[in-house]
Amino acid sequence: MSDEEARQTFRAIRWAGTDGEPVCPKCDCAACYAYASRPIFKCKACHAQFSVTSGTIFASRKLDLRDYLLAIALFVNGAKGMSALQLSRNLDCQYKTAFVMAHKLREAMAAETVDAKLSGEVEVDGAYFGGHIKPANVKSDRIDRRLAEHQTGKRRVVVIMRQREGRSLPFVFRSEDQSVPTIRARVESGTTVFADEAAGWDELHASYEMGRVNHSVNFVDELDNSTNWAESYFSRLRRAEIGTHHHISGRYLGSYAREMAWREDHRRQANGNQFAVLVAAASSHPVSRQWKGYWQKSAK
Ligand SMILES: [Zn+2]
Known part of the structure; x- marks a missing residue:
């Protein structure tokens, strides 16, 4: 081109x-x-x-517009996401340039749902990321890491609100129960909310018609209660963590979570279509203060 x-x-x-x-x-x-x-x-x-x-976000002196369009084509192709290292190799540019570009694209993806509200049937679920502690070599030295991982202070929960056949809105919290005010703000009243048996969701009964599923018994109960839409979102986020980013740090967990929500919500569209959607999103998205001159700022 x-x-x-x-x-x-x-x-x-x-x-x-x-x-x-x-x-x-x-x-x-x-x-x-x-x-x-x-x-x-x-x-x-x-x-x-x-x-x-x-x-x-394309107003940059580091890359040609052509490189940006190529980056978007590569980026939408990576179902499990794309690391800055892969992107820098494919574009033959510096790692730092690729890192900032990938984050700008994630921001443009997230801008699509910044004011979105959910209704109808919405599934809510949480999954923990980060703060991983390597198990000790000798079994007798091992501790209960489920408890220890909470102690690192780096562990965060991603809470997903996912409308069936609709949009997915992920948010990052320290614990599941902290997400309730955000759920109330983004899920309209009159919605039926589906969640598992975790006590943190009990509060939602005051605001919504609820369908609870007890995962220790089954994943879809006889009343058809399930959180399968939420589960498939988390399996995509886990695949991205394991296959692409290896370690998703707390600082960027929200960006990756929103990227994977975008990918889930656009998964049935052809690649060419996803490309056009992301170019349009990026072209209407202003340069954010966070990523403008990121490396120059961090060098000070
Ligand atoms: Zn003018």
């Missing part, structure tokens, strides 16, 4: 609402001049100059 082809591809997706005609990122004005000599535009209203990538 040439630079010009990459710009045209990106332009068509970014400004799909105006058939690819530029819209000023500063004032939303659709009347713009195009320069003949350079691939930039000038707004007739506020005179701002901008390029096809201005105001998006």
Whole structure:
């Protein structure tokens, strides 16, 4: 793909609402001049100059737009996620550049559901990540790691709210019961909520019609109560942890959890479609303060 082809591809997706005609990122004005000599535009209203990538996560001097589009194609292809190392090898760029780009893409994925609310039938479940303690070699030296892992202070629970046939919203907490206010904020009243027998979910009975399943007895009971949608989300997150990232640190657990939610929710779409969805999400997502100049900031 040439630079010009990459710009045209990106332009068509970014400004799909105006058939690819530029819209000023500063004032939303659709009347713009195009320069003949350079691939930039000038707004007739506020005179701002901008390029096809201005105001998006692609506004970077490190990589060509073409590399970004390739990165997105590679990124959506990795069902178990893609590590910054794999991405840097595939793009032939520095690890640091790939690391920031992957996180920017995760952020664009998460932006899709930032205001989402769930209704209908929603499954809620939690799973613990991080704070792993290696077992001692000699059996008599071993301790109960289930207790010890809580002591490292690094262990976190990912709580997923997943609407059946709908969106998945993961959040990170120190313990399951801390998630109840967030569940109330994101799951509309009138929803039927399905959860396992853990005591932390008892509080939800005050707000929702509940279907509880006792996992020590069965996974789908005679009333068809189950949390199978939540389980399949967690198996994807575990596969990402084991197969791709090896160790998901507490700091980025939320980013990876939201990435895997996006992948679950888009799993039935063809790759080409996922590519267009992520390019569109990334093109409408502003550069975040967290990742803008990340390595320069951390070097100080
Ligand atoms: Zn303008």
